[in-house]
Each structure stands twice: as C-alpha cells, then as structure tokens.
Amino acid sequence: MARIIVVTSGKGGVGKTTTSAAFATGLALAGHKTVVIDFDVGLRNLDLIMGCERRVVYDFVNVINGEANLNQALIKDKRVDNLCILPASQTRDKEALTQEGVGRVLEELAKDFDYIVCDSPAGIERGALMAAYYADDAIVVTNPEVSSVRDSDRIIGILSSKTRRAERGEEPVTVKLLITRYAPGRVQKGEMLSVNDVQEILAIDLLGVIPESKAVLQASNQGQPVILDTASDAGQAYQDAVARYLGEERPHRFLTEKKGFLGRLFGS
Amino acid sequence: MLTLSVLRLLTTDLDAFSQQLDAKMAAAPDFFQNLPVLLELEAVQGQLIDFPALLAALRQRGLMPVGLRAADAAQVEAAAALGLGVLQGGSESRRAAEPRRDKPEPPPAGASMVVRQPVRGGQQVYARGGDLVVLAPVSAGAEILADGHIHVYGSLRGRALAGVQGDRNARIFCQNLDAELVSIAGIYRVSESIDKSARGRPVQLYLDGDALRIEPL
Secondary structure, three states: OOEEEEEEEEOOOOHHHHHHHHHHHHHHHOOOOEEEEEEEOOOOOOHHHHOHHOOOOOOOOHHHHOOEEEHHHHHEOOOOOOEEEOOOOOOOHHHHHOOHHHHHHHHHHHHHOEEEEEEEOOOOHHHHHHHHOOOOOEEEEEEEHHHHHHHHHHHHHHHOOOOHHHHHHHOEEEEEEEEEEEEEHHHOOOOOOOHHHHHHHHHHHHEEEEEOHHHHHHHHHHHHHHHHHHOHHHHHHHHHHHHHHHHOOOOOOOOOOOOHHHHHHHHH | OOOEEEEEEOOHHHHHHHHHHHHHHHOOHHHHOOEEEEEEEHHHHHOOOHHHHHHHHHHHHEEEEEEEOOOOOOHHHHHHHOOOOOEEOOOOOOOOOOOOOOOOOOOOOOOOEEEOOOOOOOOOOEOOOOOEEEEEEEEEEEEEEOOOOEEEEEOOOOOEEOOOOOOOOHHHHHEHHHHHOEOOOOOEEEHHHHHHHOOOOOOOEEEEEEEEEEEOO
C-alpha cells in the first residue's frame, strides 16, 4: 500500500515545491516507485522545478474530471527511474479539486506507486486541505522566522483535525519538521530563529535542516531537483532528510557556519 | 449552582439581531456550540416578537434557548406555546410557567477536561462547567477557555480565559507565561501589559478585587 506524503507549510514561498521535488526524487533514487503531484491548481510550478514543463499535455484536473486517464497525464522523469510527475492545471482554480475526485486519483496511483508526494499550495483553503486530506505523513516546511513558524503551527493543527485519519479516528498523521533556508551565521547574530527555537514552538520531530544555498535557485532555474546536485550543501541536506524519513539515523549537518579562509579573515 | 448565559434582546428586528449575533459568535464559534441561553426581554417589553423565527435563528446557530426572563404577559403566552420556560426576576417578577420542554443536561459539577496534545494556533478548547488542564504547549493564536481554573504545563503562548461564565475565583496556573492575553471572569490583560518580570516563568493569575494579579509560583 502506498504511503501518501503531503508537503505543506501554510505560508507561501518557504520551499514546499523545492522540497516536494527533492524529496520525491530522493525516494525514487532510493529505489521506491514515486509520484509527485502538484496541488497548486492555477499556479502550476512543480513542472518547472522538475524540468518537465515542455512535456505537459494533460493534468491532475483532467484526470479528476475523467477527461484523461492517469497514464496520459503522468510524466516520467528522464533522469531518475521510478519517478513520475502529475502536473497541476494552469487554467482552472482550486474548486476543481473535489474530495471524491482527489480520493479516486490517489487510490488509483496507490496501486502502482510506493510513495505519493503531494505538493500543497500555500494557505489553509481548499487546495491545501485537499492536498492534506488523504495524507499518512506530513512534512511541514518552515523558514526560521516567526510568521512562517506561526503558519506552520496552524497547519499542524489542521492536520490533526481535518484529515481523513483525524475524521476516522485512525492513528494521526505523522508530522515532521523540515527547516529550510537556514543561515547559521544569521542565527548567531540573532537575526533568525535557531533550530531549537523553532522546534520548541512547534514541538514536532525534526526531519532535517536545509541550509540557505545558492544551489537551490540554480537548480530551480535549470529545472533540476536540487537533490541531484550532490556537491551542494542543500542537495546533501535533502539526501539526509530522505534517508531519515526512510528510517536511517543521520546526524544533522549544516547547523553551523562553515567559513572559508577569506571569511575567517574578514569575519564573514 | 448552575450558571446560565443570558441573551439580552435589544431589538425585535431579527435581521439586525442575527447580524449582531453572527458577529459576536464569529469570535468564538466553539464556545457557543449547544450553549443553553436565557432570553432576557426587558428592553423589548410590550413589543411583538416573532418567537418561532427567533428560536429558529438561535437554534440554527447552535444555541439552545431554554427560557425567558422579564417578559410581558403576551410574550410569556407566546413563548409558553413554544415550550419555553419563564424565569422569575428582571424588572418585574411574573408567574413562572412550568417549562414544558426538557432542559438540556447541566454540565456535571466539577467536570474537568485534560488535553494532552499541543493546542495549535487557530484551535480553541473550552472546558465547560469545569477546569481545563493542558499538558502540552498552547501556541500563539490558540485560545483556551474554562468555566473554572486553567492549568498549562507547557508554554502558554496563546490566549487563556478562565472563569468565562463569571467565576471570579477562577485562576490560571502555568509553567511558562508567554500569553497573548489572559483573562479571569472577563477582566483581562494583553501581552503588552504583562510585566516582563512575570514572563517566561511559572506563575499563577487571580483576581484581587477588580485587579488581575500575576504572582510567581
């Protein structure tokens, strides 16, 4: 039975899509059949980050409405085996996501895939609720700043009350924290919340810390999930996070600033 | 002793009334769920009230009208026909009609509520008729309410309102005070007016006359 993972945050621009792309790619690299779905109907982005925007014919909403079947809409990743993308529609809005329709598509995907990664839109409205509703696990993406932390807190509350697991009184959704855009130097200066601050407020397990990195923007622009950039700190941090999700124990890296020779000389 | 919320009807214009009620309830929807209310009609005595529409408007919003107070004779008759009781009191006591409808169960005395999960922003927990014990953090943007005392054994960062039905002896106890707002029996303080020295430490809050006191534990 497939495991459904929602990548969510409440706040926009914190790295949900980057994380969804990296995480799905990481799971596929580990040998699991994985599909990543863009729930941000109307503001399609995942296809760009995954670099498959030129191959989109049918989308998630077409499948929900029965205008196309899954095989027509799923895009196979060219770099990684076992990885498929289900893009969002750019011409519709979130109303197109019906609970029943989403459930039907997920059920069908669950027959063929081990992991279904749902890239949630920002906010706490329909799109985000639909992305989270069927989830087994949730990755809450948070930037180390107060507004992002507060929005994440809100989303965690929703995960514990408005998901199918909550409604059926089943075992609650497993919620894990992923801190992104972490800049240890700025934490030290008191300009940013520390990992401990964030964890203290949110009180959930820490899956990983992704350092602020130029590699992320570069990867997005190239349409390549940053996890494939194995030389970059962000890529390695995502690899660690995927390994931890799959049950491996790995120490958290990139929590302190690595200063180069010049940096040490001039004090950053 | 049983406390009952009183809804003071100031107008017979049901549209205006509904609008005001909605605005009030939007602030704390869970608080009003299945709340028994007593209708006080002192301000609208001698006026004609469309009781069926009024009751429907209240019930539709989850309120449970159980009786009237300070109604005139015509109003008593109209309401009794709809199964509402009449309570003595108000400006002029009147003959109490026997309530014909079963009253909702009053909350068992001393009923308390224990919450083990964190109370997240946007969530609301209300311990009706008793104390509330939270064994986890209460996030900023969360709201916890109790008719009795409130105990929080994680950090209290949200709003805490004890004695919401007017119990002035209610207290708030917490391990780590960092609240947005604290209130006892409607007397409140916002974060800004909580002394820095009281923040981030175990304290209790109680009413001393009309003053809300914060005392280290």
